[in-house]
Amino acid sequence: MFPSVIFTFLAAFQFHTFEFLVCATDEKSIFILAGQSNMAGRGGVTNGTWDGCVPHECRPDPRILRLNPKLMWEEAREPLHGGINTKPCGVGPGISFANSVLQRDPCLGVIGSVTCAPGGTNITEWKQGSDLYYWLLKRANAALRDEGKIRAILWYQGESDSADETRAKMYKKRLIEFFLHIRRDLPSPVLPIIQVEPQP
Ligand SMILES: *[C@@H]1O[C@H](CO)[C@@H](O)[C@H](O)[C@H]1NC(C)=O
Numbered sequence: 001m002f003p004s005v006i007f008t009f010l011a012a013f014q015f016h017t018f019e020f021l022v023c024a025t026d027e028k029s030i031f032i033l034a035g036q037s038n039m040a041g042r043g044g045v046t047n048g049t050w051d052g053c054v055p056h057e058c059r060p061d062p063r064i065l066r067l068n069p070k071l072m073w074e075e076a077r078e079p080l081h082g083g084i085n086t087k088p089c090g091v092g093p094g095i096s097f098a099n100s101v102l103q104r105d106p107c108l109g110v111i112g113s114v115t116c117a118p119g120g121t122n123i124t125e126w127k128q129g130s131d132l133y134y135w136l137l138k139r140a141n142a143a144l145r146d147e148g149k150i151r152a153i154l155w156y157q158g159e160s161d162s163a164d165e166t167r168a169k170m171y172k173k174r175l176i177e178f179f180l181h182i183r184r185d186l187p188s189p190v191l192p193i194i195q196v197e198p199q200p
């Protein structure tokens with residue numbers, strides 16, 4: 001799963017590593033991580049308790065920050081969505097993604113992860129004008145207070161809409177509407193959105 005996410009990301013940005021350039025950016029590279037529990041992360045959670053195991057890919061790094069529930073930056077650690085979710089969180093894709101991105105392009109500077117993935121949410125709850133929609137915008141704007149640029153949204157959601165056929169059929173339309181609206185309201189009309197396809 002992770003390699004294909006990164007690949008899409010690279011394809012979207014056409015990254016290059018300029019080995020002979022000095023990396024002199026103070027600007028944060030901000031990624032909005034949104035969706036449902038798949039993005040929040042339940043890795044290593046059994047019976048509501050996380051086992052505390054942190055895979056190597058998810059190791060902390062001083063260059064990887066998260067916007068915590070109080071809208072402050074802090075060094076990112078698993079469980080990345082701790083405090084954002086009411087349900088117990090475990091390992092998710094966020095820190096692993098940030099580590100991969102930094103490995104490929106150390107010049108990106110500091111990675112700012114904006115955690116926005118409450119478990120169990122469906123696409124209707126993310127509709128423009130909803131509480132979640134405004135919450136995401138609020139967190140994104142807070143992330144931009146200091147120097148920074150939103151590079152992409154990582155979107156990992158859909159399982160909640162797969163339970164019945166009617167909703168599943170509506171999903172594509174609802175998702176596209178959400179993407180168009182959120183890009184317009186951020187505002188960043190051509191912001192890359194990286195969608196993870198949930199595996200059956
Ligand atoms: C989880 O809870 C169930 C039901 O309470 C129990 O049977 C099971 O042994 C528990 N599993 C672990 C790994 O604790």
Ligand SMILES: *[C@@H]1O[C@H](CO)[C@@H](O)[C@H](O)[C@H]1NC(C)=O
Binds near residue numbers: 121124167
């Ligand atoms: C989405 O979730 C909300 C909150 O759980 C629920 O009230 C609503 O019926 C769901 N919407 C759809 C279309 O299933």
